[in-house]
Amino acid sequence: MxxxxxxxxxxxxxxxxxxxxxxxxxxxSYLIQKGKCRQCKGGISPLYPFMEALNAVLxxxxxxxxxxxxxxxxxxxxxSMLVIITVSDLKYMVxxxxxxxxxxxxxxxxxxxxPLSPWWDSLAGGALGFGLLLLIAVISKGGMGGGDIKxxxxxxxxxxxxxxxxxxxxATFLGAVVGLTALAFKLIERGKPIPFGPFIAAxxxxxxxxxxxxxxxxxxxxx
Numbered sequence: 334m335x336x337x338x339x340x341x342x343x344x345x346x347x348x349x350x351x352x353x354x355x356x357x358x359x360x361x362s363y364l365i366q367k368g369k370c371r372q373c374k375g376g377i378s379p380l381y382p383f384m385e386a387l388n389a390v391l392x393x394x395x396x397x398x399x400x401x402x403x404x405x406x407x408x409x410x411x412x413s414m415l416v417i418i419t420v421s422d423l424k425y426m427v428x429x430x431x432x433x434x435x436x437x438x439x440x441x442x443x444x445x446x447x448p449l450s451p452w453w454d455s456l457a458g459g460a461l462g463f464g465l466l467l468l469i470a471v472i473s474k475g476g477m478g479g480g481d482i483k484x485x486x487x488x489x490x491x492x493x494x495x496x497x498x499x500x501x502x503x504a505t506f507l508g509a510v511v512g513l514t515a516l517a518f519k520l521i522e523r524g525k526p527i528p529f530g531p532f533i534a535a536x537x538x539x540x541x542x543x544x545x546x547x548x549x550x551x552x553x554x555x556x
Contacts, residue, residue, distance in 0.1 A: 347375035359385035380420060388416045391538065398542045403447045408541065410439050411491045415534035418484060422530030428480025433487055440491045454493035462489030462497045481529050488537050496540045499547065504529070504536030 343352045350372035356362050363382035369375065395408040414436040418428045444455045463486030470477035489497040508529055515521045539547065 345370040345372060345375060348373035359389070378424070380423065384416050384420050388412065391416070394542065407440065407443045407447055407491060410436065410443060411488070411541065412538065414487070415537060418480075419531045419534045422480070422528035426526065426528055428478070428484055428530055430480075430483070433480075433483050437487050437490070440487060444490060449493045455490045458489030458491075458493040458497045459486050460489065461494055462486050462501075465497075465501065478529065481533060484530065484533060488533070492537070492541050496537075496544055499540040499544050500533070500537040502536070503539050503547075504532040507535055508532040 343357060344350055345352070347370060350370060356366070356371060360382045363377060363379075363385075366377070368377050368379065370377065391412045392409055395412060396405060399405045399408055414432070417432055421432070422428055449455050449458075463482060466477050466482040466485045470479075470482060485497070485501070488500065492500070508527070511532070512521075512527055515527070516523060521527065
């Protein structure tokens with residue numbers, strides 16, 4: 334997991350065959366190659382084409398929700414990061430620092446030219462996201478991974494305070510529901526760690542795109 338995200342080119346995890354351009358076409362390459370490496374015939378996880386297709390769907394949803402505004406660039410960047418860390422966390426239980434650093438730089442640049450209102454909301458969101466999960470990690474004595482802490486710092490910079498808080502609430506709820514369900518049906522062993530990154534990703538996308546609607550529906554349930 335210490336490889337650069339820029340070079341060398343992607344390769345087969347079995348035979349290290351460097352993938353050509355035609356082998357890197359999202360979803361279609363997987364279908365054309367029938368889920369196998371062209372060189373050694375090693376199996377390719379269906380997780381990859383699924384997440385590639387999901388990434389495309391999310392890009393469309395972002396555009397439909399935001400429209401042709403500059404903010405869509407920040408949203409696409411955020412979605413791309415969340416898809417990558419979801420795959421990494423599911424496969425390896427790791428959220429790579431190099432991925433977070435790469436997207437951190439992009440988001441900082443984007444927020445300089447496409448600021449939130451007020452402009453300091455990004456800084457406050459980043460501090461809140463990082464600090465909140467760091468506090469949980471300290472209180473739970475390691476119950477929260479370092480990658481999750483840094484990830485929420487980057488997310489906070491991108492979305493600000495309100496969305497960060499809502500994102501965390503949704504992610505926690507989804508994680509609890511899935512975790513308890515998996516335990517009830519004995520899909521996982523008690524005490525075995527569950528990657529939190531995918532729930533963070535889901536919570537962030539929902540809060541970012543539909544946060545106002547979710548809050549309105551929640552408040553309306555009291556009336």
